Structure formats: structure tokens, C-alpha cells
Amino acid sequence: MAWLTAASALLTTLATAPARADSAWQKVGGDVRSGVSGLAYEGRTSSGSGVDVLAVHDNKGAGQKRLSRITHWEGANGISPITWDGPEPIDLEAIEAIPGMPGEYLALTSRGIVHRLKVAGPKATVVDYSPLPAIGEGDDFESFALVAQNGKLAVLWADRGAGADRPATLYAAALTFAPWGQPQFGTVTRRAYRAAYPTGDGTRHISDISVTDSGRIIVSSASDAGDDGPFDSAVSDAGRVSVSAAGRVRVTLAASPSVLGTFPEYKIEAVECLPGSTDALLGTDDENLGGYVRTMPFCEA
Numbered sequence: 001m002a003w004l005t006a007a008s009a010l011l012t013t014l015a016t017a018p019a020r021a022d023s024a025w026q027k028v029g030g031d032v033r034s035g036v037s038g039l040a041y042e043g044r045t046s047s048g049s050g051v052d053v054l055a056v057h058d059n060k061g062a063g064q065k066r067l068s069r070i071t072h073w074e075g076a077n078g079i080s081p082i083t084w085d086g087p088e089p090i091d092l093e094a095i096e097a098i099p100g101m102p103g104e105y106l107a108l109t110s111r112g113i114v115h116r117l118k119v120a121g122p123k124a125t126v127v128d129y130s131p132l133p134a135i136g137e138g139d140d141f142e143s144f145a146l147v148a149q150n151g152k153l154a155v156l157w158a159d160r161g162a163g164a165d166r167p168a169t170l171y172a173a174a175l176t177f178a179p180w181g182q183p184q185f186g187t188v189t190r191r192a193y194r195a196a197y198p199t200g201d202g203t204r205h206i207s208d209i210s211v212t213d214s215g216r217i218i219v220s221s222a223s224d225a226g227d228d229g230p231f232d233s234a235v236s237d238a239g240r241v242s243v244s245a246a247g248r249v250r251v252t253l254a255a256s257p258s259v260l261g262t263f264p265e266y267k268i269e270a271v272e273c274l275p276g277s278t279d280a281l282l283g284t285d286d287e288n289l290g291g292y293v294r295t296m297p298f299c300e301a
Helices: 002-016
Strands: 026-029 038-044 051-056 067-073 076-085 092-097 104-109 113-120 123-131 141-149 152-159 168-177 183-185 189-193 203-211 216-224 231-243 249-262 268-273 280-284 291-296
Touching: 026 076, 038 104, 038 268, 038 280, 051 092, 051 280, 067 291, 104 141, 141 231, 152 203, 152 231, 168 203, 168 231, 168 249, 189 249, 203 231, 216 249, 216 268, 231 268, 231 280
Parallel strands: 038 092, 076 123, 092 141, 141 203, 203 268
Antiparallel strands: 026 291, 038 051, 051 067, 067 076, 092 104, 104 113, 113 123, 141 152, 152 168, 168 183, 168 189, 203 216, 216 231, 231 249, 268 280, 280 291
């Protein structure tokens, strides 16, 4: 009887678990603590055939991993932990390389705390941290992107939104750094954004942002029904951003976002356009099902 009960439970689990048959997705984590919440390009591998990227994890407990390095090339991945040196963040959701500052990154928590990091080999050191400006009531952040144009920096981030009643709010501001390293933000603008897909009650309208060299805003959107899914995702062309020589940031969102690809059964929380390529590296945080990555040609100029 015990054997029959166990077998019945296993069959029930297999029947209800989502299929993971798409071989283009490569597994990089096997449990709820190893999903990919954000990605930042670090550099090409020595052979030039792959890329190193930093991945943040949305863990909340003391001593749990916050950051890993993924070496990605077609057909395989290498994964190594990175030691976090400094105050431990709660619920990291995004990370971005700082243009013109090799080895330096900004990482964002869901509540809007920005950590400036220096990463060298297997260690990430916290330089400074500060809150985002203009945080709205109920804001829950999963996305962050830096833009370098005309010798100036700007930053985009978004409250993810929630279903039909709460669109995402996309924020934008100029970005500079104080002499001691703290990020400093200019005047903030806001735009509402609704995903064209998915559209269910659990939709997060913006789960990550990346910006191409020409200023196209590429966003992911995701639907999450719980720690075991089902999940659903899409990547869309959301509009454009420009930064003038005077540092003025202008965001124009598309009236009807163009869906570049849909990804049933996966919860995409990371989109990173890879420099020198038309590819975007996508990462998922599929909760109890772990994390996956793949590339897609979404970052054409």
C-alpha cells in the first residue's frame, strides 16, 4: 500500500508539472534559490565563443547566495558562485554594468535599494548603496537598465505592475555619481506600460529591461501562478529612449508594443542585450523548477 501511495503521488506530480521540453533553454539552477532574477554582461570568454555574465538571485536569508557568474556558450554553461562582501541585500532583482567603469555594477532590490558593486574574480564588494528616487506606493521592482549616449548616463527602472488593474510604471532619470561613489538621480519621468502578452491576472507587465545601442527598449513580461507555475512570458519592443548632450532623457513608449517572442512554461525575469551582437540573453526564475538561460536575436538596431 505504501508503494502504491508513493507511485500514485509521483504520477500526480508528473501529470501536473509543466513540460520542459525546449532544448534551447539551458538549465543553470535546480531549485527556488538558484533562479535568475537579473543578468549583466561581463565580457567575452578568452576563446571568443562564449560570454561571462553576472546573475543575481532573489534570496532573502542570511548567507544565501546573491550573485553568480554564468559562462554561457551554445550547448553548455559553467556556473560559479561569487562572494558578497558588504551588507546583504534582500531580494535582488536586477543588475547592470556601469558603462565606462570596467568591473563596476549597479544591483537593484525589489524595494528599490541600489547597490554599487566592484566585482573582481570570485568577489563582489559593496561600494555604496542608496534608494531609488520617487518610489511610489506599492512599487515592486524587477528591472533596471543603464543607457550611455552623447557622453551622458541615464537609468530606466519599472514597478512591475500586476494584472489588468495595475500597469507597470516605467521610470527614467539622468544618472551621475557622487565623488564617494553614491548614485545620484536627476529629474524623474514616468510612463504607464501594459504588456501585449501575457494578459492574465498574474501578469507582471515589466519583469526586466534592456536597451540596444540605438536606444530600443526591450522588455520582458511574465505571468506567475505560484511557486510551481504555470508560468508564461514574452519579450517585446516597448519603445525608445534617448539622452541628449545636455543630459535630457526622453522616453517614447509604443502605443502597441511589438511582441518579439512568447515563451509558455517559463518565467523570464532577465533580458540582457549582448554587446557586439544582435542576441539577447534571457534568464528565468522558475521558482521550484530552478533557472534557465537561452539566447534570442531580439537586439537588432
